[in-house]
Amino acid sequence: MDNLVDRPDAAIPAPTAPGATLTGAGRAPLAGEPLTISNIPAGRQQIDDIDAQLRELLATRRDLSRQIQALRSAEGGPRIEHARENEIIAVWADELGPRGVEIAMAVLTLCRGAAGQP
Numbered sequence: 778m779d780n781l782v783d784r785p786d787a788a789i790p791a792p793t794a795p796g797a798t799l800t801g802a803g804r805a806p807l808a809g810e811p812l813t814i815s816n817i818p819a820g821r822q823q824i825d826d827i828d829a830q831l832r833e834l835l836a837t838r839r840d841l842s843r844q845i846q847a848l849r850s851a852e853g854g855p856r857i858e859h860a861r862e863n864e865i866i867a868v869w870a871d872e873l874g875p876r877g878v879e880i881a882m883a884v885l886t887l888c889r890g891a892a893g894q895p
């Protein structure tokens with residue numbers, strides 16, 4: 778697929794990965810870096826790419842979280858630690874307000890799962 782991000786410099790090489798996006802500087806965007814688009818399909822492509830990255834990160838986070846929970850359970854501890862979860866929620870709240878709290882709680886719910894649940 779063609780790169781849909783604005784690339785004023787025609788000499789910029791094509792992205793190496795199919796569907797990969799580049800900044801105007803011809804490199805992959807850094808996390809948190811603002812991206813400028815000039816049409817709706819370009820913006821939607823960016824959003825789809827970001828959503829895919831978020832899903833991958835969530836899967837990695839869930840795997841790590843489950844490993845920690847299993848280690849603690851194996852040591853006879855509780856699978857869930859509310860104090861740690863409250864610290865995490867507070868960070869999200871500081872950054873994003875009430876919606877951050879909702880997202881943090883959804884993330885924690887995903888990562889906790891229930892016994893025998895994916």
Ligand SMILES: C=C(O[C@@H]1C=C(C(=O)O)C=C[C@H]1O)C(=O)O
Binds near residue numbers: 858888889
């Ligand atoms: C991963 C852990 O275990 C559980 C899962 C957490 C998480 O997904 O962030 C946080 C606290 C615990 O309820 C941990 O204690 O760090």
